[in-house]
Amino acid sequence: MQRADASVRGTDFVPRWRYGDYLEDEVRRALAHGKARGHDVQSVPLCADALVPEASGVTVVCGDDARPVDAAVLAIGSLPPHPLAGVSAAARASGRYAVDPWLLLTNEPAPSAEVIVIGMGLTAIDVILELAARWPDTRFTALSRHGHWPEPHLPTMAIPSNDGSELVEGLLEDADLWRWMHLLRETMGLEDDWRSVFDSLRPHAALLWAQLPSAQRARFLRHAHWAWERARHRMPVPVVMAVAELERSGRLTHRRGRVRSVDVDADGATLALTLQAPGPGAPDQLHAGLVVQATGMAFDARHTTHPLLRQMVLNRHVVPDPLGLGLVATPDCRLCHPGGAWPHLFALGSLLRGTLWESTAMPEIRQQARAVVDQLLAD
Ligand SMILES: Cc1cc2nc3c(=O)[nH]c(=O)nc-3n(C[C@H](O)[C@H](O)[C@H](O)COP(=O)(O)OP(=O)(O)OC[C@H]3O[C@@H](n4cnc5c(N)ncnc54)[C@H](O)[C@@H]3O)c2cc1C
Structure with a gap:
């Protein structure tokens, strides 16, 4: 962004249209770079109506057209929101x-x-x-x-004072939500600014989330989710x-x-x-x-109206997360069917919330994209 406007500083929060321009520019550069290295990258303006994953690949259905592909990545963002209960x-x-x-x-x-x-x-x-x-x-x-x-936020960016590993080690000793909250509060109280402690946990969120048993995750969603969101966003x-x-x-x-x-x-x-x-x-x-x-992004694949996802859930090609956090997947972004993980069907972003927890913002999505690309190229 600083290439287009030298007055933009690294800590600025720029308007969304500017961020959109920046992303388009980045995609253009990445495509040009890919082509220069001999990759054939095409962007096709089609709505996928159905995906049929198989052991050897995936079939993508768009209207009457069904094309077999080696692999598919579901990167459909957050799901269409539902009206709240009680709205007539x-x-x-x-x-x-x-x-x-x-x-x-x-x-x-x-x-x-x-x-x-x-x-x-x-x-x-x-x-x-x-x-x-x-x-x-x-x-x-x-x-x-x-x-x-x-x-x-602070007027200047809060830089984590350490990489959070000591705190994470302490948390991992016993995956109990109340104990975690107590330890987190205690550690934040020791720092000049609580944000640096909180932010140091972000790279470890997937590891911590994976340690929490389902009942503890449900407890987190009921009691602590709102406080997490307030501090995180x-x-x-x-x-x-x-x-x-x-x-x-x-x-x-x-x-x-x-x-x-x-x-x-x-x-x-x-x-x-x-x-x-x-x-x-x-x-x-x-x-x-x-x-x-404006109650936040929708992730619940169990009752979604998103046509493609609905089709995949109904056909049991994918399994909705039991707590309404996207789809069941492996930590390396492979989507699961009731009997295991698909070898050639991946997801990015919001759909992985139940697996990785922090999975809606660009830094995490960028890392996931990199991990999926590495797997696709290795295959
Ligand atoms: C208000 C708001 C503010 C945010 N602010 C920040 C921020 O400051 N920092 C940050 O890091 N993140 C932020 N985020 C989060 C981040 O912007 C989003 O999570 C990110 O855009 C998600 O990218 P995505 O590619 O996964 O999904 P999306 O950008 O939603 O893209 C999904 C794409 O899939 C396509 N699609 C869906 N279904 C089909 C189909 N059947 N066939 C073909 N195509 C299909 C859609 O048309 C769309 O193009 C914000 C989000 C919101 C809503």
């Missing part, structure tokens, strides 16, 4: 409930005076800042079960300031609670959202012209 069919049909925040932003919706955003993570913040810039008179309410924004300082400014001006408030239901108000012009705050009190009712669901 009328609310979904009203056009006032946005299940996919990115689709909403590309579709240029009409302004609403009041917007409710369900979720308080980075996606919710992106949506709020983008809509607040487009609609200067709109007020926003953000909701989440815990009622916290993500933690802030942090806000850059300019974003912290933009959110604080919106709150200070009164255009943004946030509430803690669980969404019970969303339905269409009698006048048809707004939605009514029922929010149960923690504790014994009666639920509140909030009203807005637009409700945006």
